[in-house]
Amino acid sequence: MKVYGVTGWKNAGKTGLMERLVAEITARGFSVSTVKHAHHAADVDQPGTDSFRHREAGASEVLLASGKRIAMMQELRGAPEPPLSDLLARLAPVDLVLIEGFKREAHPKVEAYRVAAGNPLIAAENETVRAVASDTELNFDRPVFDLDDTAAIAGFILQEVGL
Template identity: 35%
Template sequence: MTEPICHKDGIPIFSFAGFSNSGKTTLMCKIVSALKDKGYRVATVKHDGHDFSMDQQGKDTWKHREAGADVVAITSASKVAIIDYRAYEREKQLLQVLSYIENVDIILVEGFKNVPMPKIFVVREQQQLEQMDKIPMIEGVATDFLLEQQRLPVYDINNVQAMAEYIIKRCNLA
């Protein structure tokens, strides 16, 4: 088994994986809110299976990229954004993003299902369960249908508190 991906400063990482339209984003947002309500500082990372765009044509950061910049950063009084255009394999891409994150208690990741890190697998269709053996480090399943498999903890997708408590214990945040 491959070693789990880690943050350089030891910040715990926990992931939510699943197929498109399974409810990963909705669930992760609820988990973020639950952790924030408990006083934790939370960072999130999302994998986009498409080619997202943060630059708007004609804006200064877009012009920097058009001029050939490999990395473009923009700052304001309240925000920092870094767009790294260099090509990375998926795991190295995640490690690069993680290297920018600091001063948080936990990092929640959405997607990157094949990258080894502890994760809850979000399932909405029975046939998606057939893919579980191919995905590393699944520690629980979140679903909205009756699931008889007992190998892993199964959470009702709406039982956010139970999943948040599991993550707090799993990541030694308590």
């Protein structure tokens, strides 16, 4: 599987860019999966559901399956967060995995950058950032795309991974 990331600080436009890239790349005929990093105790389950009750009772893993989707919830219960490579190994094969976050991992990335967020460019200190998608013009040593030019960003990523 090919892997490419979207990184950036909070409120830089990562999630919107990810959403648009998934739509654009799948419309071009490629299969795409995503991995999203969260810095908080994200929970996709709701109190009161059967699966939530299973986890609360102490289950290490709960697999929720229906005719429409499957969800796997795993409680770390104090164990360290698994590395990205372990998470990727759990995915079914696809043409491309887009990764949101994980800015310190070694995979290639495009940085979402909004000047109003007031943060420095991650790319200035991180060579794994291969391009910047920005809402302002930048004079930089790597490609800079308009943050809203999804087709151009998708084309760049697909070229980078050889698809």
